[in-house]
Amino acid sequence: MTEPKDIVLKESEEVEGVPIEGPWLDDVSSLEEVLDYYERIGFQATHLGKAIEIWKKVEEKRAKGEEVRVFLGYTSNIISSGLREIIAWLVKEGKVDVIVTTAGGIEEDFIKALKPFILGDWQVNDALMREKGINRIGNIFVPNDRYIEFEKYMIPFFERVLEIEKERGKPLTASEFIYELGKYMDEKL
Template sequence: MAMAGKKPTKAELTSVPIEHLDLTKTQSVADLVDGYKRISFQARTLGTCASVLENAMTDPQCTLFFGGAGALTPGGLRKVMRDLVEYGLVDVVVTTGAIAYHDFYEAHGHRHWATDPETDDMMLREHFLDRVYDTLADEDLFRECDDEIAALADSLEPRPYSSREFLEHMGKIASKDPNSLVGTCYR
């Protein structure tokens, strides 16, 4: 464990032994994740994260932020992100525009599709399909969403808008879909 300001001794560096996971003493997923805290690599990280989450969820003064980046919506985590908001598991959502955009796209009934990550991009282009690694979306439907967002922007009073304000307007539209993250944040 890192110690700020001083060089640790050998005894300090070797003070926390690895405790081998004993599945015969594991009765639940909670037991398993708790056991992860005492083993190595990403299992320990997962166990630590579970402890942080448990502490946050039981602290009435805690404000929980969800920070999302990457292709989480096309990757299949849209409802998970929505549920975090719907069930009050997070207080603040901070995401990239792509997460909100793909959510808006799906709020219109459009889908993402699985594909092989080696699918030929030129062939996909011929079909107006966009690829995010191993996931596809319809470019024509993206353009429909783009047009709707442009019309929304044109309908607003001309002034600067924060991303939160603009997403509120998008959320009003997306709220027709009960599985929409942006719509749930709006509601």
């Protein structure tokens, strides 16, 4: 009988394909260049148009001198897609004041810093993918080795967090935890 851990931690087969990636907006000079990325963004690209319409209203208010606080909320699947780069640019440019995300959003960001996800297909045999050690997020493929690599970093990071919390005498807040994770990534990657 196959043990669950043997399925979850099964070594993944190599996946060839197009890496999931969005445009880094500092590096593009035209709308056409942005649109060239759409086939690599993954399943969330259609919602980008809706977000642009909301954003136009924000910019109109800012142009009138009105103070607007922008909260950006998303789930981990947004980071799994190529919209990750767009979110990073928005934050870098000060267009977003507050991010509200899931723990999975932080995890997926870390994993994509290690290795890319791969553009797949909506019409695949999930059982066959599982046998190959490939996870599927819509039309995005994530080989198990991405998660295994992530675990290698997280055990020492959690030990570091424990030491910090012992020194402080209290737990880190969620934002402090994420800040420490960012520092750790800068050191290790």
